[in-house]
Amino acid sequence: MNLYQDSKHYVCHEYKSRDEWHTNRIQGIGGSDASTLIGRNPWKDNNTLWKEKKGIIVPEDISDKPYVQYGTKAEEYLRELFALDFPEYEVQYMDNVTLQSVSEPWMLYSPDGLLYEPSTGRKGILEIKTTNILQSMQKEKWKATLPMNYYIQVLHGLIVTGFDFVVLKAQLKTVYKDNDIRIETKHFYFSREEKADDLDWLLDKEKEQWEKYYQGDFEPPTILIF
Numbered sequence: 001m002n003l004y005q006d007s008k009h010y011v012c013h014e015y016k017s018r019d020e021w022h023t024n025r026i027q028g029i030g031g032s033d034a035s036t037l038i039g040r041n042p043w044k045d046n047n048t049l050w051k052e053k054k055g056i057i058v059p060e061d062i063s064d065k066p067y068v069q070y071g072t073k074a075e076e077y078l079r080e081l082f083a084l085d086f087p088e089y090e091v092q093y094m095d096n097v098t099l100q101s102v103s104e105p106w107m108l109y110s111p112d113g114l115l116y117e118p119s120t121g122r123k124g125i126l127e128i129k130t131t132n133i134l135q136s137m138q139k140e141k142w143k144a145t146l147p148m149n150y151y152i153q154v155l156h157g158l159i160v161t162g163f164d165f166v167v168l169k170a171q172l173k174t175v176y177k178d179n180d181i182r183i184e185t186k187h188f189y190f191s192r193e194e195k196a197d198d199l200d201w202l203l204d205k206e207k208e209q210w211e212k213y214y215q216g217d218f219e220p221p222t223i224l225i226f
Contacts, residue, residue: 003092003114003123009162010099010109021096021110026053028106029206030098034156035149038205039223042149047222050213071130074171078128079113082169090116091126101160104203106210109160115167124165125157133174142172146188155202158192165191 004012015021035041036049051057062068083091092114101107113126129150131142141147146154146168154166168188175181192199213220 001116003116004094004097004099007161008102010101010160012094013098013100014094015096015098018096021098024098025108025110026059028100028108029156029210030108030110031153031156031160034202034206035152037209038152038202039225040148040152042225045222046209046220050220053214054217067130067132074130075112075128078130078169078171079126082113082126082128082167086167088117088119089124090118092116099160104159104207106214107156107160107206109157111157111161114161114163115165122164123161124163124167125154125161127154127157127166127168129168129170131170131172133172142170142186146170152202154190155195155199156206158190158195159199159203163192165189 013024015024029037033049036044036046039046048057052059079091079093083089093112097110099109099111101109111125112128115124115126116122117124127150133142145151150168154168157163158166166189170186170188172184172186173181174184209220212218
C-alpha cells in the first residue's frame, strides 16, 4: 500500500527539488503555517503570514541557519532510527511532496513520514523535530506535552490526511559550558479519537481566518498571544 497515493482525503503533489516544493507552499496553509494563522505561534504573527502569502513581503530565508541545516540532515537518520525502534509500523517517505486536502484545497501538509500498522490497518503520520535547549524554560515546554505550535501542526496533518494517529519524535539537544552534549529523545502519540474535539476546533479556526482574510484582500489584525 502506497500511503502517499492511495487516499480519498488528499492529492499528493511531487516536486523535482526542495526549492520547487518550497515555492509551491505559498499557495495555501501548510502544517507549519497553521499555528501562525490562528495566532498560536510565538515566533511569527498572523499578520506577517498574511503579507507573505499575499506577496506583500518576502518570507525570511532561514535555510542557511545552522539549526535548520542540522534538522534537515538529521531527519533522515532519525526516521530510520524510528523504524528500528518501532518495527510494528511500516514507515514510508517521499521527498519534496505536499499533500493537498480534497475537501479544503487550501490546506496543505508535508509529512516527515507516513505510518502503516499492518496488524490493525491503521494509518498514521510521523513528525520529527530537533530542538536545541538553550534555557530551562524551553525544556519545561517539552516536559509533559508538545509546545502549542507543534501540537497544532500535527492536528493540521490529521485533518488533511484523515489518518488515525500521529507520532512525533523529538530530539532535544542541550550543549553545556564544558561542551558536553546531552540528547534526550521523546515520542508523543495522539489518536484521532482522543483529539476529536481539538480537531473540530482547529478546523473551524483555520476556516474562519482563511475565508475572512485570504479569500479577499482584507488585512487581518494581529492576534496577540497571552
